[in-house]
Amino acid sequence: MTDRWLLIENGTVIDGDANPPVPDCSVLVRNARIVKVGTVDRENDIPRGAQVEVIDARGKTVMPGLIDIHCHMTYGLARTEEEISVYTPPELRTLIAAANVEKVLAAGVTSISQPGGSYFIGVGLREGIKRGLVHGPRMTSAGRYLTTSNGLTDWFPDATGNPESSIGKLTNTADEMKVEIRRQAKAGVDLIKLADSPYGDFQAFTDDELKMCADLAHQLGLKITIHARGDGEMNAAVNAGFDHIMHGNYMSDATIENLATSQIPLAPTQLFMHHIVEFAEISRNRASIVEATKRMNDATQETLHRAYAAGVKFAMGTDSGFATVPYGEWHARELEMLMHYTGMSSLEAIQAGTKNGANAMGLPDDLGVLAEGKLADIIVVNGDPVADIRVLYTPGKVETVVLNGEVQTFPENIRQRFLRNDYLPHEYGWEVLSYERALEGAPQPKTQLDWTSEQRLDVVNDVRKQEKVGALAVAGTVANLNGDGPAAE
Numbered sequence: 001m002t003d004r005w006l007l008i009e010n011g012t013v014i015d016g017d018a019n020p021p022v023p024d025c026s027v028l029v030r031n032a033r034i035v036k037v038g039t040v041d042r043e044n045d046i047p048r049g050a051q052v053e054v055i056d057a058r059g060k061t062v063m064p065g066l067i068d069i070h071c072h073m074t075y076g077l078a079r080t081e082e083e084i085s086v087y088t089p090p091e092l093r094t095l096i097a098a099a100n101v102e103k104v105l106a107a108g109v110t111s112i113s114q115p116g117g118s119y120f121i122g123v124g125l126r127e128g129i130k131r132g133l134v135h136g137p138r139m140t141s142a143g144r145y146l147t148t149s150n151g152l153t154d155w156f157p158d159a160t161g162n163p164e165s166s167i168g169k170l171t172n173t174a175d176e177m178k179v180e181i182r183r184q185a186k187a188g189v190d191l192i193k194l195a196d197s198p199y200g201d202f203q204a205f206t207d208d209e210l211k212m213c214a215d216l217a218h219q220l221g222l223k224i225t226i227h228a229r230g231d232g233e234m235n236a237a238v239n240a241g242f243d244h245i246m247h248g249n250y251m252s253d254a255t256i257e258n259l260a261t262s263q264i265p266l267a268p269t270q271l272f273m274h275h276i277v278e279f280a281e282i283s284r285n286r287a288s289i290v291e292a293t294k295r296m297n298d299a300t301q302e303t304l305h306r307a308y309a310a311g312v313k314f315a316m317g318t319d320s321g322f323a324t325v326p327y328g329e330w331h332a333r334e335l336e337m338l339m340h341y342t343g344m345s346s347l348e349a350i351q352a353g354t355k356n357g358a359n360a361m362g363l364p365d366d367l368g369v370l371a372e373g374k375l376a377d378i379i380v381v382n383g384d385p386v387a388d389i390r391v392l393y394t395p396g397k398v399e400t401v402v403l404n405g406e407v408q409t410f411p412e413n414i415r416q417r418f419l420r421n422d423y424l425p426h427e428y429g430w431e432v433l434s435y436e437r438a439l440e441g442a443p444q445p446k447t448q449l450d451w452t453s454e455q456r457l458d459v460v461n462d463v464r465k466q467e468k469v470g471a472l473a474v475a476g477t478v479a480n481l482n483g484d485g486p487a488a489e
């Protein structure tokens with residue numbers, strides 16, 4: 001096979017390793033790898049007669065493709081937990097995910113990791129991409145989240161049980177955890193995902209269970225990650241040797257110190273939480289959820305500033321897949337969130353969104369940095385993300401996406417693609433038809449039967465519990481979460 005050459009000329013190169021941008025810099029790619037970064041001499045660096053594709057990047061930025069290590073392709077723009085975990089059958093869900101993943105790539109996200117999803121759709125999607133059946137980014141995937149009766153993703157009442165369609169797999173004993181990890185390893189996952197408590201106000205797994213799960217995952221050649229918002233599970237996950245950790249909203253100084261020393265990447269994944277508050281009106285989020293999330297975001301900002309100052313390593317995760325965080329729209333906004341919530345610079349945020357995600361892709365030495373010998377996952381951006389990080393998610397600004405050394409092409413209308421698992425709960429009508437309402441158009445009477453306000457009861461209960469518990473495991477180091485106490489400094 002003849003070599004394929006790609007030359008991206010005269011751009012400003014950001015290497016993904018937080019070094020200062022280099023102007024008038026060229027990048028030469030042979031097949032899937034970068035062979036030169038700097039001044040390229042076409043006569044000497046490229047064999048005579050070779051076919052070379054040339055991109056003029058004058059006035060533009062050339063940087064590694066983004067790595068989103070928290071992207072849920074099976075969620076299908078979900079509005080409710082039922083849409084995530086119940087209604088859409090796996091066959092249709094897979095097809096929707098396959099169409100949506102192309103939009104992720106088109107946004108300049110050349111790698112994703114799915115930390116939990118329904119069935120083994122993530123594994124199938126990863127293989128489909130690898131075999132060229134599906135157009136999408138590099139991908140690694142977990143299976144269903146391992147959880148306990150007290151963890152995120154055991155949403156449904158015990159009377160309903162833990163349906164096989166759920167993103168969560170209920171594992172209440174160490175033996176059940178082992179069985180599920182072994183089963184998932186056999187099915188071909190890249191990583192195991194654990195779901196600790198929804199809001200971090202208690203530990204859903206014991207320290208020993210986390211250690212056992214991490215050891216078994218590693219023994220089977222898998223990575224392991226965890227949804228951890230509270231201090232206790234954060235510290236336990238670091239001690240257990242997890243490969244990367246999601247969230248870290250509340251951490252004591254001691255836990256931050258432990259995390260910083262470990263250099264285990266933390267993906268705060270604040271985009272989803274931030275959108276709940278910022279766009280509450282558009283997305284019609286219920287007031288109690290918005291209020292509780294705002295308090296959590298404020299506490300998170302305090303925690304993550306301390307974490308950044310202590311030298312914690314950050315990575316980019318977005319929780320894309322919810323209706324409020326649709327695929328291919330906002331991924332790079334997590335870099336803006338990292339700047340806002342930790343105080344880091346734009347160059348450091350870009351490093352978090354490129355180099356620091358490479359390990360979660362199983363390619364720590366090959367990916368995320370624009371340098372000789374690395375895999376050629378590259379984007380060309382019409383703008384300067386160092387001056388304004390928002391260009392990375394402004395429509396149309398990511399002009400060229402290169403994956404494995406190949407310039408990608410997309411359907412012209414891909415930005416209009418919003419495919420969803422639109423199976424709402426079985427409905428019988430949403431309004432209570434009193435005599436007056438039905439016949440005279442009077443205002444709706446107050447009633448206990450308003451199902452719309454009850455359908456996400458389990459989520460709301462957790463928020464309420466959160467409100468009651470107030471300051472979490474690190475009382476005294478973060479703001480009083482009841483919102484009526486003084487903010488901690």
Ligand SMILES: [Zn+2]
Nearest residue numbers: 070072115319
């Ligand atoms: Zn998530």
